Amino acid sequence: MSDTIIHREQDENSTAVELKENTVIVVLGASGDLAKKKTFPALFGLYRNKFLPKAIRIIGYARTKMDHGEFLKRVRSYIKTPTKEVEEQLDDFCSICTYLAGQYDQDAPFQELDKHIREIEQDRPQGNRVFYMALPPSVFITVSRHLKKNCYPTKGIARIIIEKPFGKDLQSSRELQKALEPDWKEEEIFRIDHYLGKEMVKNLLIIRFGNEFLGSNWNRNHIDSVQITFKEPFGTEGRGGYFDEFGIIRDVMQNHLLQILTLLAMERPISFSAEDIRDEKVRVLRAMPAIEPRNVIIGQYGRSLDGTKPAYKEDDTVPKDSRCPTFCALVAFIKNERWDGVPFIMKAGKALNEQKTEVRIQFKDVTSGIFKDIPRNELVIRIQPNESVYLKMNSKLPGLSMQTVVTELDLTYRRRFSDLKIPEAYESLILDALKGDHSNFVRDDELDASWRIFTPLLHYLDQKKDIVPMEYPYGSRGPAVLDDFTASYGYKFSDAAGRFVSQYADPLEPKDRSKIDPDGRKHSENFAWMVASWALNVTKSEQILLESVSATVHDWSGSVRNIGNAGCTSGPQPIVSDRDTFAALQLTLAPFEFHVLKVWHS
DSSP states (O other): OOOOOOOOOSOTTOOOOOOOBSEEEEEETTTSHHIIIIIHHHHHHHHHTTOSOBTOEEEEEESSOOOHHHHHHHHHHHSOOOSHHHHHHHHHHHTTEEEEEOOSSOHHHHHHHHHHHHHHHTTSSOOEEEEEEOSOGGGHHHHHHHHHHHHOOSSSOEEEEEESOOOSSHHHHHHHHHHHTTTOOGGGEEEEOGGGGSHHHHHHHHHHHSOHHHHTTSSTTTEEEEEEEEEOSOOOTTOHHHHHHHHHIIIIIIIIIHHHHHHHHOOOOSSSSHHHHHHHHHHHHHTOOOOOGGGEEEEEEEOOTTSOSOOGGGSTTSOTTOOOOSEEEEEEOOOSTTTTTOOEEEEEESSBSSOEEEEEEEEOOOOSSTTTTSOOOEEEEEEESSOEEEEEEEEEOSSSSOOEEEEEEEEEHHHHTTTSOOOOHHHHHHHHHHHTOOTTSOOHHHHHHHHHHHHHHHHHHHHOTTOOOEEEETTBSSOTTHHHHHHTTTOOOSSHHHHHHHHHOOOOOOSOHHHHOTTSOOOHHHHHHHHHHHHTTSOHHHHHHHHHHHHHHOOTTSOOOOBOOOOBOSSSOOSSOSHHHHHHHHHHHGGGTOOOBOOOBO
């Protein structure tokens, strides 16, 4: 079955100008962590795939003193070269890179930078300049002013790319915008939220407005709740000084997760242009009241249960009395006709049991008729890793009965589009900036509206010294009250056994997935639902037994440990019905590091 490829270009009414040639990109903060991990690898990815403008030149600028050779050595270390061809392309890439060292608060170094750029531009009819600010927020304003004063092109287009955070609250954000206004026009500013460059986030517009069958059901009459989840399996790892100043709400929720929410909830834009898309996102934000503290839980990770991973406050860069949340779950509401009353549950945390960002749209119950007690439909959009979209739906279990089972309509990107490379978010966004396309960048009024929603909560948590985050073990799913909190806003697991599987049966990720799962299909959640599907076909007493046995062996790492001898003594025949089948199932589970799962009729 072939895929139909539809090309959707920039809106014909757009005034965006693509920089196709005669362009210099200046990476400010070129010796920093962001430039190392994201900026230069993204620039190289665009270069080797021939997406950068013709005759492009790249200049690194930072306070670190080093010569040209040392800079190129660093650039090479930032980029993996698995083949000789890639290594040769890296040689070519390095030939267009140069470096200047200088302070951020003095005119002279920026004048030297301008002189260097002019030498590059001397034989060109015009010179376009893109300034990428891979810098801490403390120097944003100083550097932007020096760039405008000393390095702004006299002939050509200037653009400035700014990384988050864009302030710490509504007031500081407005001060930042006010400081930028005299020097830079809004159309010259590209505020990066790298989640907007992720493939599945970009796909949300197509899913929403390119599939008519979803349109009539995408509202409060059919959707019961929306969950947006962000999970990281690592802590601050020595970088707690920065994180402690901001916390998980400022670092992830006010920007990344809220951007996803607006794309899920916005109305259909009148065109594909950047301004029309961002207009609709702003309308959603303006319809959202400020987050109320009663709709929030916060947590902070402690040591792992085995003692091998340190607590947040054991990081030497973190204050010992820190109340900074490393986990938060909150509920937002949208006061408009489409979404009034639907809870948008946002969850984010560090030092959890897995790496995952996903969206779950849970539809309402079947309230009447012959199938009124079956599980809810759920649309799941996995943003990372293993990008996928799947719809949980009810089907007839094969056999002579009319029992139902939860199944999935599944689009796993790695399997469906095995020959296509999914671009990195920073590659996509830098290319958009070169094209002048603001669709996936944050506008000033959008930023203002987002801070209005979160600032009262942030000030409340900062000022209430008696509010202490709940501790959760490093490597767990988060605070112990999380499931009850989620359920209190209407989210439903399939049933008692389904909830057991969702809560406990979360297999550890294999170290080398490609050896056992080349297409990424057998991820932990899909397997958990396989077990849940079986559980739907045992009696209530057997489900209770299954839960009672599991409760004695549950650990907070999210894995199942030694569920032994859960004898199913009555009820319908389960899928796992004999020792031979169990042996095969145990072999299937082995790569996922399950130890024992003994469920059969005695």
